[in-house]
Amino acid sequence: MPSEPQPAPYLPDPRIETIAEWIGDPVAPAAFPRHQLRWHNRRWAAAVGLDGFDETRWVQHFGQFAPLPGNLPQPLALRYHGHQFRTYNPDLGDGRGFLFAQMRDAGGRLLDLGTKGSGQTPWSRDGDGRLTLKGAVREILATEMLEALGVDTSKTFSVVETGEELWRGDEPSPTRSAVLVRLSHGHIRIGSFQRLYALEEKAHLEALVAYCLETYPGSPPPPGAPGREEPAVILLHQVVERLADLAASWMVAGFVHGVLNTDNMNISGESFDYGPWRWLPRWDPRFTAAYFDHSGLYAFGRQPEALLWNCAQLAQALSMLVETAPLVAALDRFGPLYQQAMGRRFTARLGVESRGPEQDAALIQAAERAMVETGLAPEQFFFLHRAARNAGEDDFGTLLRLHAPTVAADDAFWRQDAPPGVLIDEVERIWAAIDQHDDWSELHAKVEAIRDLGRHLG
Structure with a gap:
């Protein structure tokens, strides 16, 4: 998907119905005790013509899962197998999610709305079909950062807190619950x-x-x-x-x-x-x-x-x-x-020109060595050397100057001390503010900083 979504009318097209009989199972969403809207991706809602909903209607469709007009009449939990850590498992499938709707974007591409934490399905096995609110917050941060860096990623479309207490072995419990909706180009897996x-x-x-x-x-x-x-x-x-x-x-x-x-x-x-x-x-x-x-x-x-x-x-x-x-x-x-x-993406993130496979490979190898030697996190390294800035006299600096375009990065954004990042300590701090004080301001500030990074990276 493009980094800047283009507005479009709502164009439902539930094509999955042509194979629904054998690709999935009709399911019902869970009845949650509470529905509190926590995340509304307005940029991508506009891209599929769903930006006109007020909060009440948004929650009806993306918390209670009333069908969207002209779309799937009932959610579909998809069936699949898979290798998990190289061990084949035939007992898989959408165990806490479903395909909810399909529609076209401004370019005519088919996009899916799928869920995570929407309740049990025939494929839940021993799971409760739920998602922790922390897991939803983490997915917001992951998808926003990856989108800013030019990775083709699903988009976190909606998060509704659902008022249940969940018990998990890998985080302090009880913990808060949520249902997440993701927008992506498809949900068909290997x-x-x-x-x-x-x-x-x-x-x-x-x-x-x-x-x-x-x-x-x-x-x-x-x-x-x-x-x-x-x-x-x-x-x-x-x-x-x-x-x-x-x-x-x-x-x-x-x-x-x-x-x-x-x-x-x-x-x-x-x-x-x-x-x-x-x-x-x-x-x-x-x-x-x-x-x-x-x-x-x-x-x-x-x-x-x-x-x-x-x-x-x-x-x-x-x-x-x-x-x-x-x-x-x-x-x-x-x-x-x-x-x-690698050559195309590495040089693009550095803001320099690709010089062909051999020279690009040499630049990448030199950059990797330099990152190991300096101990810098990748986002700090790429930020420091954007558009061949701060190129030293080592092998990396020499190669970097050879790849440099004629215009350097001189925008005020690149004169900050450091770029936005989402290392684990910051993720935990953002979550702690939400969990302990119901303070969402750090999350929203971080997302805006990440989107600003994406705009400057182009």
């Missing part, structure tokens, strides 16, 4: 394909490929690619392209998602489903976000590998429809595409 493959539902697998190609249009495979006319091969090429770029965008952002299971991987290539995320306090490929990731499987530096592995699981599912060789050829593009995206 795990959605894995489920159909495991159940040998070939006709449905073909139909899902067709749905995704129509819903998430992309570029065709490169000339000469084997099987480039096959729908399944076309889809895999598109997903490889999107996830290679997503991996690069996380690395350049200094972001650690934490849980890169195949049920957390969207076919649309968006970053979403935020749990134990972190931003790097310093450049460290071994840094992990999830306290339960004991082996470091999803450590910062292993994220590209994890996304390629997930693409391979999609290829495995698609092998029911086509020969293996063209799928392997699509997977082989991941590495070069990732390197291209």
